[in-house]
Amino acid sequence: MSYEYLIFAPIALSLFVYLPTRNLGGTKYVALALFIYMFTQTIELYKQLPAHGYMSLGKFLDVRAFDFVLTLQVDRLSVIMLLLTSVLLILVTLSSWSLAKKPAAYFSLLIFFSGAIFGVFTSTNFLWFFIFWELTLIPMLFLVGIWGAEGRVYAAIKFFLYTHAASMLILLAFFLIYKQTGTFDMTLVKEATLATPALIWWLMFVGFAVKMPLFPFHTWLPDAHVQAPAPISALLAGVLLKMGAYAMIRMVILLLPVQAEKYAWIFLVLGLLTLFFAGFMALYETHVKKMVAYSSISHMGLIAVAMGAMSYASLSAALFEMIGHALIISPLFLIAGFLHQKTHTWEMGDMGGVMQKAPYLSAIFVLAGLGALGLPGTMGFIGEIAILISAIEGFGAWMVVILIGSLISASYLVWTFRRVIYGEIGEKVANADLSMNKAEFFSLLIFATLIILFGVYPQPLFEAINQAFSLYFNTGATL
Amino acid sequence: MFEIDMIFAFALFSVGLYGVSSNKDFLRIFFSLEMLINAVILMLASSAHYLGLSQNLSFAYMVMIIATLEAAVGILIFAAAHKFANVIVADDLSEELS
């Protein structure tokens, strides 16, 4: 099986899916089937990967004139990201099952998006990486701008322009690399041959920091997440942010290790600032989805700190937390969006007593929230303890201050439980019909199961992650 | 010589940039956009000729083709929007759509 069709087929197919199903209906079934197929293929790909090393998916469009070769290559890191993406795509499709407005366009855009994101994770040519990177923005622009809430146009345009501007910095960095090494091929670039590695490093860092997002480049995220429809918020948080983190790891840390080591402190500084700043923002918020958005940002800050330590253990911890974050934040977004849809209010003060009307939904919300605050038994705890230990190893004993972030998370999350789930029934909740579509509830169940499963038995996931990074670190490195 | 072409191209580019940012008419913005693209094509062609970067010539052809296609699609969209809402100003269109 030639796996490159995982990228080309969705992009091409999206139009051909849209046109007939626009009138016939049933796009969501096609999308679901396609995503399940992509998931199974990704598992096949994972099985075929050698334990340490790459697997080339092929070279296409070998235009000799300039280095525009579409080289696709995967290693364990890419495949883990592909697996996460395909799982999330399936779950997001299930969560959009009851969408009424223009479903054909919606699911076709999702299909297009899937191809583009698969391209991001597999291309090893800078130019093509950039093309796929920008391609993912286009469906997101429309998905947020058309199906979003009241302020969606502002949010979509802000999201698009902000991240696009950051991409310009990235493009500049890529062109500088091309000028200094004569190639766009990632696998051929060696840091030593670059004339201005520091400039390139900083350009790429700022560009990817906007995507992750890191303080102070995070302000596009609350608006985008709040206005986006709930499944798209889940996709944004689960996949797009991870795109930034993946790029950060690949290009900033693994490609330019010497520079990365020199400037590792910026990860620490911005990571800590993000962790605390976003934590306090979430504490002050009374808008339920904004609170979840800030919680999401603060977790990415934690991941940034782990990235900054740049050791075998810390990058493994960061990757695990990335996966955990995607699985934990998505149900929170989905349920917050669902509550808004049914009660027509965002304010936590107006809600209350949701547990009494929708006990199982509330249980999943509480579970995901407990994951976000890092309770043992959930993936969040594993990520937190791994990051704590590797951060202390990397930066010193004073790193225990990141646990203050954990305390802040606990405060706003438990307070959210109190205001939304527990307590007396709010008026808006009492009048609302909180029955959820079966498919949507099923996707929430899967999230909950995965959160607990990997929280209790994380070793299988860690084995894949460890193998992903052992390629880059001599395992003689001490922790 | 190459320097003259470069100055010309930059002049063209700045006029085009000014046009894109200062006009309210959809059609005039399009016109200025074409000017921007032409400036780029000029740079590519002259660098191919004077600096011996032969691949830039093929790049210039590619840009020309794509620009033509893009202009065609854009004009079509604008015509449809005009028919739909009788607008010629960009801001009005976004308000009509939302």
Added chain:
Amino acid sequence: MNVGLLLILPFTGAIATFIAGKLNQKYAFYLAELIAFTLFGLVLSMFVSYDKPIDVAINWFTFGNATMPFGVYIDHLSLVMLLIATGLGALDVHFSHDYMKEDPDKPRYYAKILFFIGGMILLVSAKELLGLFVGWEFMGLASYLLISFWHQKKAPADAGVAAFLYTKFGDVFLFAALGLLFYYTKTLDLQEINRLASSHQISSTVSYVIAIFIFIAAIGKSGQFPLFPWLMRAMEGPTTVSALIHGATMVNSGIYVVARMFDFYVASEALIIVAAVASLSAFVGATSALVQSEIKKVLAYSTMSHLSLAFIGLGVGSLSAGMTHLTNHAVFKALLFLGAGAVIMSARHNKDLFRLGGAWKKLTLVGVFMAIGALSLSGIPPFSGFYSKDAIIAESILNTQTYGLISTLTIIAGVLSVAYVLRVWLLIFAGKPRDSKLHESVVTPSKFWISLPLGVMALVTFVLGFYQKELSEYITGEELREAHVDFLPPLLLGAIALVAFIVYKFYKSRPDARDKLAAQPLMKTFHKVLLNGYFVESMITWFVKNVVLNSVAKTVNWIDVNIIDGAVNGAVNLTQRIFATFEKTHSSKASNQAGLTMLGLLGVLVLVFARSLV
């Protein structure tokens, strides 16, 4: 294997109980009772067949080249804690049959109780600090869920949040200690850490800091000063929950962790801090218990005070005194709590002491058993409470560092126990009923479901009194060094008798003298301070609300909205303004436009022909 079953059964049992209960509410109870007694049976069999510590090392996960362990280690200390947890747990479930009879949410209740017991088992069986931390957090979660069990009402929901956050504050310190220990000693194995500490292989500042951190976590979990307000708020939960979690098991985890790492604490010389903070807590708890008007609040403060006594026992260097007091306290406190539960249940869930009274006639058995519990708590021989209290006070006097303020506070707290518990007993059982309508509706509780567990606990607290020496030797594994201050027992008993006499006078025979004393303004202030737990909760709430929330969070929010996002919006505004000025340069006059066009054409021609000229 027994150990595996012991660890897995509570959790799978919790899920099974919930599912079974959804089919039929009765099944929830029977399954929970079966599982609880099975767990106790397992522990009992482990106790009887004990040979040497059960030591199983398992790896949980590996990231990079760091491996996190999750092993099991059960020795005498663990077994004592396990016996307490599963034994009291089983009795508590049995008692719940009647106590929770009318509640529609039984499956959820029993599932959470089993989950809690599982967490406690995990805590005391853990080989490494990581497993201990997991059990610690599980219990915190169970406590939160059970305190806010009646979440539909405001007070329990708020109390749950308070409990979770107060203990979370401490938990963060335990987590930090875990990270630091792994960094400095490369191991999380508790026995190994103790060994390293005793042989002085850990730097003294590091071990001191870590010991303090762990103690802060213990303060949070065991409701010591200043993190005790959650314990009082926790009384909003069902009384069976208060008995099990907040009287007998979870709150003991703070003492357990210090006891488990006792060698570490001795080596790091942090025990004096433990003793100091604990003595203050003991005083605060005992004095606050004197004036409370709710039965459960008195018992909550009493718990705080007695846990402090156990901490003092550890703090003065006597593992045996601390742990024996913990064991004794667990039994008689659970007894008192469940007895109070029986009273509350019979009085239609009325908790106000001043509305009860004269319950002796209808609640005789309960009264008898509560009297036994009260005697044990007061420290009257031959009940178990006497021996451990005496040992703690004696040790605190003998220890040169703590002789003085700390031992005085300890003695006051120890003696005051009789005051508050006698007050409670008299207000509930003695005299004439204060609210006759309420008294009429009191129902005598069932003997099998309610009085039997109480009787079992009363018997245990009595019998345990004869086995104190064996108990302390079992726990510490060494021969008990009989600490005796010769004049102490008679002096203590004399003080107790005097206080009892005063209380009796105030509450039974001459309440008018009490009222006259209470009317004095100084007394009124004292009363207010004590009633509100020295206003610690108000201060903490004030701090959190005004400093953290309204100052820090608010400022951060302002910065984000106005400065950071403001920069983004500002950039957009700037661009729009620039474009607007550009727009203004367009002239509508046709002649201007023609002129500019001509100029442009001229420029183009110049540039085009410049090429051929050069």
